[in-house]
Amino acid sequence: xxxxxxxxxxxxxxxxxxxxxxxxxxxxxxxxxxxxxxxxxxxxxxxxxxxxxxxxxxxxxxxxxxxxxxxxxxxxxxxxxxxxxxxxxxxxxxxxxxxxxxxxxxxxxxxxxxxxxxxxxxxxxxxxxxxxxxxxxxxxxxxxxxxxxxxxxxxxxxxxxxxxxxxxxxxxxxxxxxxxxxxxxxxxxxxxxxxxxxxxxxxxxxxxxxxxxxxxxxxxxxxxxxxxxxxxxxxxxxxxxxxx
Amino acid sequence: xxxxxxxxxxxxxxxxxxxxxxxxxxxxxxxxxxxxxxxxxxxxxxxxxxxxxxxxxxxxxxxxxxxxxxxxxxxxxxxxxxxxxxxxxxxxxxxxxxxxxxxxxxxxxxxxxxxxxxxxxxxxxxxxxxxxxxxxxxxxxxxxxxxxxxxxxxxxxxxxxxxxxxxxxxxxxxxxxxxxxxxxxxxxxxxxxxxxxxxxxxxxxxxxxxxxxxxxxxxxxxxxxxxxxxxxxxxxxxxxxxxxxxxxxxxxxxxxxxxxxxxxxxxxxxxxxxxxxxxxxxxxxxxxxxxxxxxxxxxxxxxxxxxxxxxxxxxxxxxxxxxxxxxxxxxxxxxxxxxxxxxxxxxxxxxxxxxxxxxxxxxxxxxxxxxxxxxxxxxxxxxxxxxxxxxxxxxxxxxxx
Numbered sequence: 030x031x032x033x034x035x036x037x038x039x040x041x042x043x044x045x046x047x048x049x050x051x052x053x054x055x056x057x058x059x060x061x062x063x064x065x066x067x068x069x070x071x072x073x074x075x076x077x078x079x080x081x082x083x084x085x086x087x088x089x090x091x092x093x094x095x096x097x098x099x100x101x102x103x104x105x106x107x108x109x110x111x112x113x114x115x116x117x118x119x120x121x122x123x124x125x126x127x128x129x130x131x132x133x134x135x136x137x138x139x140x141x142x143x144x145x146x147x148x149x150x151x152x153x154x155x156x157x158x159x160x161x162x163x164x165x166x167x168x169x170x171x172x173x174x175x176x177x178x179x180x181x182x183x184x185x186x187x188x189x190x191x192x193x194x195x196x197x198x199x200x201x202x203x204x205x206x207x208x209x210x211x212x213x214x215x216x217x218x219x220x221x222x223x224x225x226x227x228x229x230x231x232x233x234x235x236x237x238x239x240x241x242x243x244x245x246x247x248x249x250x251x252x253x254x255x256x257x258x259x260x261x262x263x264x265x266x267x268x269x270x271x272x273x
Numbered sequence: 274x275x276x277x278x279x280x281x282x283x284x285x286x287x288x289x290x291x292x293x294x295x296x297x298x299x300x301x302x303x304x305x306x307x308x309x310x311x312x313x314x315x316x317x318x319x320x321x322x323x324x325x326x327x328x329x330x331x332x333x334x335x336x337x338x339x340x341x342x343x344x345x346x347x348x349x350x351x352x353x354x355x356x357x358x359x360x361x362x363x364x365x366x367x368x369x370x371x372x373x374x375x376x377x378x379x380x381x382x383x384x385x386x387x388x389x390x391x392x393x394x395x396x397x398x399x400x401x402x403x404x405x406x407x408x409x410x411x412x413x414x415x416x417x418x419x420x421x422x423x424x425x426x427x428x429x430x431x432x433x434x435x436x437x438x439x440x441x442x443x444x445x446x447x448x449x450x451x452x453x454x455x456x457x458x459x460x461x462x463x464x465x466x467x468x469x470x471x472x473x474x475x476x477x478x479x480x481x482x483x484x485x486x487x488x489x490x491x492x493x494x495x496x497x498x499x500x501x502x503x504x505x506x507x508x509x510x511x512x513x514x515x516x517x518x519x520x521x522x523x524x525x526x527x528x529x530x531x532x533x534x535x536x537x538x539x540x541x542x543x544x545x546x547x548x549x550x551x552x553x554x555x556x557x558x559x560x561x562x563x564x565x566x567x568x569x570x571x572x573x574x575x576x577x578x579x580x581x582x583x584x585x586x587x588x589x590x591x592x593x594x595x596x597x598x599x600x601x602x603x604x605x606x607x608x609x610x611x612x613x614x615x616x617x618x619x620x621x622x623x624x625x626x627x628x629x630x631x632x633x634x635x636x637x638x639x640x641x642x643x644x645x646x647x648x649x650x651x652x653x654x655x656x657x658x659x660x661x662x663x664x665x666x667x668x669x670x671x672x673x674x
Contacts, residue, residue, distance in 0.1 A: 101587070103586075103667050103668050124591050124592065124593075127586065127590065127591050127592075128589065128591075131588065131590075132589070136587045138584075138671065142580055142583070142584040144584075145288075151284075155585070156588045156589060158274075158281075159585075161274060204588075
């Protein structure tokens with residue numbers, strides 16, 4: 030079993046709270062070789078502090094999805110360094126990155142990605158299973174998370190019986206049930222109508238303000254991006270605005 | 274974790290109940306066939322053993338004439354009383370023995386007649402052959418010594434000559450001799466090589482020789498050996514003794530033969546055992562096919578659930594945990610199939626053994642083996658799909674449509 034990576038090599042109890050939660054240092058990501066080489070990220074420097082709500086915008090192919098995957102420790106840079114909570118992700122193997130995700134990152138996807146024919150409660154419990162939380166506590170915490178997104182009355186419903194907005198709220202509950210330090214949302218409102226969009230965005234703002242969860246959200250809708258405290262815009266693998 | 278994974282797998286199996294059942298069907302039929310073949314084969318083997326045992330336990334039969342079959346068969350001289358006495362005196366390890374003389378003849382009661390075997394026997398015959406007297410009595414010592422015409426009849430003879438009537442105290446006519454029925458044998462049923470063991474009329478050897486055969490010849494000697502292990506040693510002693518008494522030169526062919534029932538039993542059960550093995554082997558092939566079915570469905574399932582795998586990896590599942598999950602699912606499918614197969618096979622063989630009137634013997638080893646084998650099938654055929662799932666790239670898996 031891989032061990033959870035620590036910022037200081039294991040001596041302390043976690044990184045200094047002043048370190049940014051996300052720090053890119055001249056990050057490059059190159060796909061393919063030679064003629065077909067694509068520079069998805071071209072020497073990006075970026076810092077996201079704890080407690081921020083950052084919206085990432087950019088047209089398709091701008092590198093925003095690559096950046097998102099990298100922030101979520103799903104991908105590693107070709108060159109440069111990515112420090113997540115002060116830990117250089119480039120030095121980690123697949124399992125160690127999985128453990129970082131398990132303990133610090135919650136994911137919300139455009140397509141919700143709930144398990145089919147599985148109740149809302151079981152979906153929310155899933156990340157806790159991987160964290161070896163005992164069954165009773167798992168259920169208690171999952172119900173609490175569902176309560177937070179206003180769906181405790183639908184705990185026993187399978188995803189097929191929930192509306193799109195409700196499904197996304199279950200997905201958000203699943204992401205925050207582990208009390209992550211970073212919530213990563215990839216076009217969370219992309220599949221929803223405008224009323225639901227507002228609901229979801231207000232929920233995300235609430236999580237950010239009241240629970241201190243850092244939120245990084247990719248969106249292509251400017252009015253959604255405005256819910257954030259800052260908007261970073263990508264173009265051709267570079268940040269063109271919003272960087273500090 | 275393993276427990277949670279198991280629960281997840283069971284949920285997954287239940288979600289696709291029909292598909293899961295169809296997947297299990299292959300294993301179920303395979304295991305069922307193996308269990309049925311082995312159980313039926315086991316029953317047949319036991320039947321053969323008990324049938325041969327019913328002819329007489331640890332029995333040797335000494336008869337005149339060479340053992341060789343075919344036209345050259347020599348009819349040796351019959352044995353005489355002193356031959357039997359010599360065997361009794363000189364051969365060690367004999368528990369019981371009886372000289373016999375036999376004639377196949379028709380017995381008559383009133384206007385009923387019935388062709389049967391009339392055998393002249395000694396007291397030891399009952400013990401050697403395992404005949405028990407159900408009703409009436411055995412021959413008294415006086416009757417045996419004086420040659421009084423009394424007889425004990427088997428169930429088949431009784432059913433044909435005295436349908437529904439009490440045979441004891443009645444008289445039957447054997448050739449020209451009128452015989453008093455004093456006893457009825459308990460039924461022994463069919464012998465292993467055919468032949469109705471209840472179709473007999475037993476009378477004292479002396480009476481048979483004097484009144485029916487008209488000579489003092491002994492056609493066979495039945496021996497029961499004390500210990501099954503010593504059967505061949507007793508056989509050798511008898512052969513040596515008789516060769517000496519009948520003055521057979523070294524190297525010359527014996528004009529008598531000693532048949533060992535144990536050997537016959539061994540041959541017959543080894544035949545049944547190899548049949549069982551062969552059929553079991555064929556059944557094992559269907560188990561293999563069942564395993565391939567599981568692999569097929571698991572591969573489809575992994576493709577279908579690519580996004581689920583991506584989601585699990587994104588929320589922090591290790592590749593090894595994804596592997597374990599799919600492996601456990603395959604094993605659960607295989608084991609459920611195995612359990613159903615065991616039940617299916619046992620009920621099938623129960624029906625078969627009942628209709629073939631064989632004993633129904635559950636062999637715990639086979640059941641445990643089938644269980645372990647289906648688990649192994651799950652692991653072997655589940656590994657490839659599980660590895661495929663574990664090796665998925667989370668980014669691509671999440672993008673999968």
